[in-house]
Amino acid sequence: MQLEIGSIHSGKVTGIVAFGAFVEFAEGKTGLVHISEVASEFVEDVSKFLKIGQEVKVKVVSVENNKIGLSIKKAMEEPKGDKKNKGPKREGKKRTPYVFSGKPEEFEFKRSFDSEMSFEDRLLKFKQDSDERMSDLKRNTEGKRNGGNRR
Numbered sequence: 001m002q003l004e005i006g007s008i009h010s011g012k013v014t015g016i017v018a019f020g021a022f023v024e025f026a027e028g029k030t031g032l033v034h035i036s037e038v039a040s041e042f043v044e045d046v047s048k049f050l051k052i053g054q055e056v057k058v059k060v061v062s063v064e065n066n067k068i069g070l071s072i073k074k075a076m077e078e079p080k081g082d083k084k085n086k087g088p089k090r091e092g093k094k095r096t097p098y099v100f101s102g103k104p105e106e107f108e109f110k111r112s113f114d115s116e117m118s119f120e121d122r123l124l125k126f127k128q129d130s131d132e133r134m135s136d137l138k139r140n141t142e143g144k145r146n147g148g149n150r151r
């Protein structure tokens with residue numbers, strides 16, 4: 001089996017360590033999936049995502065001095081088509097750009113644009129939202145300076 005960078009193979013998880021997981025291929029070759037390449041989300045503990053003996057699909061990302069670097073998250077990504085393909089559609093409800101429940105640790109910033117928008121449209125929307133927020137801020141601060149708490 002020829003391991004070329006970019007090729008996708010199936011293998012079996014043979015070991016889990018703090019920094020990743022070892023995956024063995026059919027011919028006995030073993031590579032390492034670094035913890036940052038296990039999943040597209042943050043991975044604190046590899047054993048929460050993988051189990052010894054589990055069959056996984058991996059993409060070869062590097063081959064240096066008989067060390068094989070692998071990625072599970074890149075093997076799961078869909079191949080990028082032509083420039084018209086704007087990536088996978090995101091399912092779910094539309095969210096407000098800001099969610100604040102009163103406690104600072106519960107503040108979240110959410111995207112306020114549609115993933116189907118082009119970069120230029122996103123940039124224009126960002127500028128418009130920013131201009132609106134600035135004018136609201138100016139209006140509120142000027143109102144407090146000019147007429148706040150006068151008797």
